[in-house]
Amino acid sequence: MGKSAAAARIVAVGRNNIKERNDIIPIEHTADAGFIIKGETTNDLFLNAAKALCNLMEVEEIAPVKEEKITLEAPSKEELLILWLNEIIFLAEQKSIIPKDIHIIFEGNKIIVNFKPVRVTIRVEVKAATYYKVGIKKTKTGYSTDIFFDL
Amino acid sequence: MSFRKEDLKKVSDFVWEIPVSYDRAMNVPGRIYASAETLPSVLDGGALDQIMNVAALPGIVKHSFGMPDIHWGYGFPIGGVAAFDMDKGVISPGGVGFDINCGVRLAATSVKVSDIKGKIEDIVNTLYSRIPLGVGSTGSIKASKSVLKKVLEKGSRWAVENGFGKEEDIEKTEEMGQMKGANADALSKRAYERGENQIGTLGSGNHFIELQEVTEIYDKSLAEDFGLFIGQMAIMIHSGSRGLGYQVCDDFIRKLSQAAQKYGIKIRDRQLVSAPVRSPEGKEYFSAMSAAANYAWANRQVLMSLSEKALLESIGISESNLRLTLVYDVAHNIAKIERHNVDGKEIELCVHRKGATRAFPQGHTELGGRFKKTGQPVIIPGSMGTSSYLLVGTERALTETFGSVCHGAGRLLSRSRAIKTINSERLRKELNKRGISVRAKKMKTLSEEAPASYKNIDDVVEVVARAGLAKKVVKLKPLGVIKG
Numbered sequence: 001m002g003k004s005a006a007a008a009r010i011v012a013v014g015r016n017n018i019k020e021r022n023d024i025i026p027i028e029h030t031a032d033a034g035f036i037i038k039g040e041t042t043n044d045l046f047l048n049a050a051k052a053l054c055n056l057m058e059v060e061e062i063a064p065v066k067e068e069k070i071t072l073e074a075p076s077k078e079e080l081l082i083l084w085l086n087e088i089i090f091l092a093e094q095k096s097i098i099p100k101d102i103h104i105i106f107e108g109n110k111i112i113v114n115f116k117p118v119r120v121t122i123r124v125e126v127k128a129a130t131y132y133k134v135g136i137k138k139t140k141t142g143y144s145t146d147i148f149f150d151l
Numbered sequence: 152m153s154f155r156k157e158d159l160k161k162v163s164d165f166v167w168e169i170p171v172s173y174d175r176a177m178n179v180p181g182r183i184y185a186s187a188e189t190l191p192s193v194l195d196g197g198a199l200d201q202i203m204n205v206a207a208l209p210g211i212v213k214h215s216f217g218m219p220d221i222h223w224g225y226g227f228p229i230g231g232v233a234a235f236d237m238d239k240g241v242i243s244p245g246g247v248g249f250d251i252n253c254g255v256r257l258a259a260t261s262v263k264v265s266d267i268k269g270k271i272e273d274i275v276n277t278l279y280s281r282i283p284l285g286v287g288s289t290g291s292i293k294a295s296k297s298v299l300k301k302v303l304e305k306g307s308r309w310a311v312e313n314g315f316g317k318e319e320d321i322e323k324t325e326e327m328g329q330m331k332g333a334n335a336d337a338l339s340k341r342a343y344e345r346g347e348n349q350i351g352t353l354g355s356g357n358h359f360i361e362l363q364e365v366t367e368i369y370d371k372s373l374a375e376d377f378g379l380f381i382g383q384m385a386i387m388i389h390s391g392s393r394g395l396g397y398q399v400c401d402d403f404i405r406k407l408s409q410a411a412q413k414y415g416i417k418i419r420d421r422q423l424v425s426a427p428v429r430s431p432e433g434k435e436y437f438s439a440m441s442a443a444a445n446y447a448w449a450n451r452q453v454l455m456s457l458s459e460k461a462l463l464e465s466i467g468i469s470e471s472n473l474r475l476t477l478v479y480d481v482a483h484n485i486a487k488i489e490r491h492n493v494d495g496k497e498i499e500l501c502v503h504r505k506g507a508t509r510a511f512p513q514g515h516t517e518l519g520g521r522f523k524k525t526g527q528p529v530i531i532p533g534s535m536g537t538s539s540y541l542l543v544g545t546e547r548a549l550t551e552t553f554g555s556v557c558h559g560a561g562r563l564l565s566r567s568r569a570i571k572t573i574n575s576e577r578l579r580k581e582l583n584k585r586g587i588s589v590r591a592k593k594m595k596t597l598s599e600e601a602p603a604s605y606k607n608i609d610d611v612v613e614v615v616a617r618a619g620l621a622k623k624v625v626k627l628k629p630l631g632v633i634k635g
Contacts (some may be wrong), residue, residue, distance in 0.1 A: 028565045029223060030198075030223040030562045031229055031564055033566065069319070075408075083405070086401050090398075091342065093286070094344060120593075122287060124355075125286040125287070125355040128401050131245075131421035132225035132420055134421060150225060150249045150397075151566065
C-alpha cells in the first residue's frame with residue numbers, strides 16, 4: 001500500500017480557501033460549481049474531489065461518530081468518482097455526516113472506503129455531482145479531471 | 152467555447168440559428184430566442200455548445216431550442232427545449248435535470264396590499280418560521296413507504312386528499328398535478344429514504360416563497376378570468392422534488408449509461424446519457440421521473456397549505472377573507488409525451504423542458520376547463536427583488552417551440568463571482584428600503600440570488616412576448632421573500 005492508500009483527512013475550510021490549493025481549481029460556471037481536480041494518484045484525485053465537495057457544502061463539524069466502511073462499484077473510474085461524491089452528498093443530506101480520515105482501496109472496478117464519520121451541519125445544498133465534462137486524464141504529474149456540481 | 156454574433160444566422164429579430172453546417176454531428180439546427188440586446192449574454196460560456204450537443208442526439212425533431220433565459224448548465228443548457236421522435240429518438244435524464252419537476256405556483260388572495268402595509272415583515276417572519284427550509288430540511292410529514300408510494304402515484308391529489316388544499320387546486324395544476332405514467336416501484340430504496348421526510352419542504356438555493364403585489368395588468372379580460380386585480384396580494388412558491396428527485400436522476404444516469412452503450416447512442420457529454428424512448432430502459436426512466444414529478448407537485452401543494460396557515464396567523468383574518476386561490480402551477484424541469492404537428496402531421500413526441508415552461512394556447516386539447524378558453528397560464532418568476540410575470544401560451548409557441556417558453560430570468564453571474572462582488576448585508580438593506588422584506592437561512596444566498604446575478608427579467612419577458620411565444624397578463628412586484 002503506497003501513498004495512494006494512506007490515510008487522508010478532509011478538512012472543512014471556507015469555500016474561498018479552495019482557490020489557494022493547486023489540486024482543486026475552481027472553474028467559473030454560470031449556474032453551478034465546477035473544479036479542476038488533480039491528484040498524484042487516482043486515490044488522491046478521489047480524496048481531493050471529496051475535499052472540494054465538502055468545502056462547497058460549507059460543512060461545520062460537530063462530533064465524530066463510529067467508524068464506517070462503504071463499498072462502491074461502477075464500470076469506469078469516472079462513474080466510480082461520481083458515485084463516491086454522490087455518496088458523500090447522500091450521507092451529508094440524509095445522515096448529517098461527512099467522511100473523515102478516509103482510506104480508499106481500489107479493487108478492480110470497486111472502491112472500499114474506510115472512514116470516520118463526523119456529524120456536521122451543512123450550509124450549502126449540493127444537489128449532485130454531475131457527469132458533465134468528467135474524464136480522468138493522465139498528466140505529467142498524476143491525474144486530473146473536471147467536476148461540476150449541481151447547486 | 153465562445154461564439155460571435157456572426158457565427159449565428161439571424162432568422163428574425165428574436166430568433167438566432169446555429170446552422171447544422173456549423174458542426175457535422177448536429178442532426179438539426181440550434182435555435183436561440185434573444186433580442187440584439189440579450190444575445191451577447193448568451194454567446195460566452197457553454198450554453199451554445201450544449202445546444203449543439205443536444206442537436207446531435209438521435210431522433211431530435213425540428214430544432215434544439217434555447218429560450219430567452221438560456222444559460223450554461225450541465226447536459227442540456229438551462230432554458231433548453233428538445234423534442235424527440237418516439238421511434239427514432241431518445242429520452243435523457245440530463246434533459247430534465249436533478250430537480251425533477253422543479254416548478255412554480257402562483258396563488259392569489261382577496262387581500263389588498265394597502266390593507267396589510269405595516270404587516271409585511273411579520274408575514275415574512277411567520278412564513279420563515281412555519282416553512283421548513285434550508286439544506287436537508289425535513290417537514291412534519293413522516294411518510295412510510297406505503298404513504299410515499301401513494302404520493303408518487305397520486306401527486307397533488309394525495310396532498311388534497313390529506314387536507315392540504317382544495318379539489319380545485321388540482322384542476323389548476325399542469326397535468327392535474329399527476330403524471331399518469333408514474334411507477335413508484337421504479338424508484339430505488341435510497342430515493343424512498345431521501346423522500347420520506349421532505350414533503351412540504353422548500354429546500355435552498357434559488358427556491359423561495361415570495362409575497363407579491365399585482366402592479367400592472369396587460370390583459371384585463373384574462374386577469375379577471377384568473378381572479379387578479381391591481382393592488383392584490385399574491386404568493387409565489389418555487390420548489391421541486393427535493394432529495395428524492397436528485398436520487399432518481401442520479402440512479403438513472405447510471406442505468407442509462409449502460410443503455411446508451413447497448414443501443415449505440417453517441418453522446419458528447421456523459422450527462423446526456425439516453426435510451427430510446429420506447430426501450431425498456433427509456434420507459435423505466437420515464438415512469439420513475441413521472442413519480443418524482445408527482446412528489447414535487449405534492450410538495451408544492453403542501454407548501455401552499457403551510458403558507459396559507461402562516462398568512463392566516465400573521466394577518467389575523469379568516470380563511471374566507473384571505474381566500475388563497477391557486478392561479479396555476481407549472482413544471483419547468485420535465486419530459487412529457489405530447490402530440491404536436493410536425494410538417495402537417497400530428498405525431499407523438501417526447502418533449503424535454505429543462506428550465507423551460509410549457510405554454511399551450513387556448514383551445515389546446517390538453518387544457519381543461521377554464522384554461523381551454525384562456526390558454527395555459529405561464530409563470531415566469533424574476534430574480535429576488537425584481538418583478539415576476541404571469542402570461543398565457545400562444546398558438547405561435549405551439550408551432551415554433553413545441554409550446555414552450557422560458558422559466559425565469561436566467562443566471563448571468565456565477566455564484567462565486569456574485570458572492571465576491573455583491574455585499575449581502577448592503578443588498579438586504581437596499582431591498583428593505585424598497586419595501587422588500589427578506590429572510591434567508593444564509594446571508595450569502597442573498598448575494599448569489601441578487602438581481603445583478605441574473606439577466607433583467609423585463610428584457611427576458613419582452614423577448615418572449617415580442618417573439619409571440621406568450622402573451623403578458625399581469626406583472627407582480629415582490630413585497631417579501633423567504634429563502635433556504
